[in-house]
Every structure is written in structure tokens, then in C-alpha cells.
Amino acid sequence: MSDFSVSAIMLRRINYGDSDLIISFFTKERGKISVIAKAAKKSVKRFGGILELFSLLDLVCTKGKHRTRMAFLKEAVLKNPYESIRSDILKTAYAGFWAELTNTWLEEGVKQVQLFNLLEQVLNHLDKGPASPEILSILFQLRFSAIAGIVPNLSHCCRCGRSFDDIRQDRLEPDFRQGGVICLKCSAGSGLPVGYLSQGTLKQLQWLLRGDLDQAIRIRFAPYAMAQGKKFIERFILFHLGRNLKSYKFLNQIRS
Ligand SMILES: [Zn+2]
Known part of the structure; x- marks a missing residue:
């Protein structure tokens, strides 16, 4: 042995x-x-x-x-x-959610150094502060989705392919099946789940996804943008994971 x-x-x-x-x-x-x-x-x-x-x-x-x-x-x-996480029920609920998400997606014995480093970084920030748990969670899920190969398309309409920079609309609908967000023209009458995203929120999500991590977590979200971004990425991830997580239910109980 x-x-x-x-x-x-x-x-x-x-x-x-x-x-x-x-x-x-x-x-x-x-x-x-x-x-x-x-x-x-x-x-x-x-x-x-x-x-x-x-x-x-x-x-x-x-x-x-x-x-x-x-x-x-x-x-x-x-x-x-991570004592400061453990002494705070909301932080514990977030860390538990990230751990279950990671555990559910990972295959046994497959090396994932990038994801390991990401999880360690967000846990360190959650523990030490001052970044908010919500921002860290959105950032973790966005970057997790990129590593998992399911990253949402945040810059173009997933149906007609038009760049959001060329569209003068502030309401964009999520479309999880198509892998991101669609324009109003494409979402007309589609019966998609309610919950729109504004252009500003999309820009902030892109920054959380691709920007330098230590700077990205200092972004200030308006309360409505935070609510939109949080709802979008959580539903997006769980849709693509294809199952419910116990820790997510717990997190929602704590948040409500
Ligand atoms: Zn479109």
C-alpha cells in the first residue's frame, strides 16, 4: 500500500x-x-x-x-x-451551496486546478470580507459555468445573434435552454419565464466573469441589478445542472 x-x-x-x-x-x-x-x-x-x-x-x-x-x-x-464563515449563517449557506455545486459537477479523479483555485479564492474572500456574499456567489457561479463549459452568452441575443450593443432595449429576457439572454423581438410571445435583465446588469455580469478577481468583487451593484444577476445565474446553473440541490433550498430559506 x-x-x-x-x-x-x-x-x-x-x-x-x-x-x-x-x-x-x-x-x-x-x-x-x-x-x-x-x-x-x-x-x-x-x-x-x-x-x-x-x-x-x-x-x-x-x-x-x-x-x-x-x-x-x-x-x-x-x-x-474558515471560522468567520462558520460563525455567520448566511455565509455558511453560501459556502455550502458552492461546495454542493462543485461536488455535483465534478467527476471522480479528474483534475480541475482552475476550479480548485477559484473555490479557494472565493472562500478566502467570504471569510475575510469585505466583499459581499452575494457578489462572491454570482462571481463564483459565472466562473464555474465557464470552467464547466456552460458559460451564458451575455453579449449577443442567443436567437438572432444581434449584439446587445446594437440593440436599444433595456429589457432582455433570459433563455436558459438557448444558453443565455435574448432580445425583446425574439422573446415576444415565447412564454419564457419572467425575470428580465437590463443592459447595465449584463455589463456588470461580464465584468464579474472576466475581470481581475480582486477588482471584480469590489463592483457596486444597485439593489435591482443584484437581484436580477443573482436570480439569473442561479437559475441558469441549476437548469444546466439538471437537478435541485439541498443546499440551495437551505440558502433560500436563510435569505427569505
Ligand atoms: Zn434576438
């Missing part, structure tokens, strides 16, 4: 038998891995109670005897517990 070391963010844990846990980690070196943490439930001493959702850890794991067997967690050292 051989050991390997990884830097990891904890995404999910489930009970396994009376005393063990199966934990899914997002590792920088190996993508998502699921490991068995023996006696983690029974003995707090074993891992010092540090195996918490979205914590940043250094791990040493031992490979199972067979190639297909799950690895065992041997050692875990806490690098960042």
Missing part, C-alpha cells in the same frame, strides 16, 4: 457504518476523491473534529489494495477552518 499527500477542500461527508465516514474531497492534485475515514465518527481524537464541510486541509491518504478500492484517510491537518 502506498501513501499520497494532497491539498483538499471538503465537499461532502456521509456516515458509513457505526463509526466511519466516507468523505468527498476536492483536491488540487487529483480532482475529486472519496476516501474512508476510519473511526472518525466515534473518536474525536482520531481527526480532532476538523473534518468539516468546506474546510481547507492537507491530507495524507493510503491507497486501497486494489485499484478500484477507496483510499483511506490517514492524516488530516487543518489549514483553514
Whole structure:
């Protein structure tokens, strides 16, 4: 049996038998891995109670005897517990949502360094402030969608292809199936879900998507633009993910 070391963010844990846990980690070196943490439930001493959702850890794991067997967690050292997130229920709900989104999309054993760095960056900002959780969440989801290959088209009508710069309209309709936003002419009578976006909001979303991260999170959104952007990207992501997330339901309960 051989050991390997990884830097990891904890995404999910489930009970396994009376005393063990199966934990899914997002590792920088190996993508998502699921490991068995023996006696983690029974003995707090074993891992010092540090195996918490979205914590940043250094791990040493031992490979199972067979190639297909799950690895065992041997050692875990806490690098960042994100204490300020944990002491705030809204921040905890956002971090939990990002973790579940990541866990749902990631395939086991596929390296995703760009996404790992993004998740670590937004967790750091959420923990330290002063960026608002809402802005960080919109930014995370936009950049997540780009990495996942489902990035929304925010500059052109998804149906007629016209650039929004050439359209003198301030109300643009989301069209999740087409992969973005459509102009009023194309949305006439389409019966699309209500919830328009203004040109200004689209520009701000593009900046959150492509701008320098440390500068992008300082953007000031008007309350209506924040509401539009938040609603759009959350519905867009969940539409393309094709399933509901428990953490999203929880987040909505906290926000309401
Ligand atoms: Zn159009």
C-alpha cells in the first residue's frame, strides 16, 4: 500500500457504518476523491473534529489494495477552518451551496486546478470580507459555468445573434435552454419565464466573469441589478445542472 499527500477542500461527508465516514474531497492534485475515514465518527481524537464541510486541509491518504478500492484517510491537518464563515449563517449557506455545486459537477479523479483555485479564492474572500456574499456567489457561479463549459452568452441575443450593443432595449429576457439572454423581438410571445435583465446588469455580469478577481468583487451593484444577476445565474446553473440541490433550498430559506 502506498501513501499520497494532497491539498483538499471538503465537499461532502456521509456516515458509513457505526463509526466511519466516507468523505468527498476536492483536491488540487487529483480532482475529486472519496476516501474512508476510519473511526472518525466515534473518536474525536482520531481527526480532532476538523473534518468539516468546506474546510481547507492537507491530507495524507493510503491507497486501497486494489485499484478500484477507496483510499483511506490517514492524516488530516487543518489549514483553514474558515471560522468567520462558520460563525455567520448566511455565509455558511453560501459556502455550502458552492461546495454542493462543485461536488455535483465534478467527476471522480479528474483534475480541475482552475476550479480548485477559484473555490479557494472565493472562500478566502467570504471569510475575510469585505466583499459581499452575494457578489462572491454570482462571481463564483459565472466562473464555474465557464470552467464547466456552460458559460451564458451575455453579449449577443442567443436567437438572432444581434449584439446587445446594437440593440436599444433595456429589457432582455433570459433563455436558459438557448444558453443565455435574448432580445425583446425574439422573446415576444415565447412564454419564457419572467425575470428580465437590463443592459447595465449584463455589463456588470461580464465584468464579474472576466475581470481581475480582486477588482471584480469590489463592483457596486444597485439593489435591482443584484437581484436580477443573482436570480439569473442561479437559475441558469441549476437548469444546466439538471437537478435541485439541498443546499440551495437551505440558502433560500436563510435569505427569505
Ligand atoms: Zn434576438
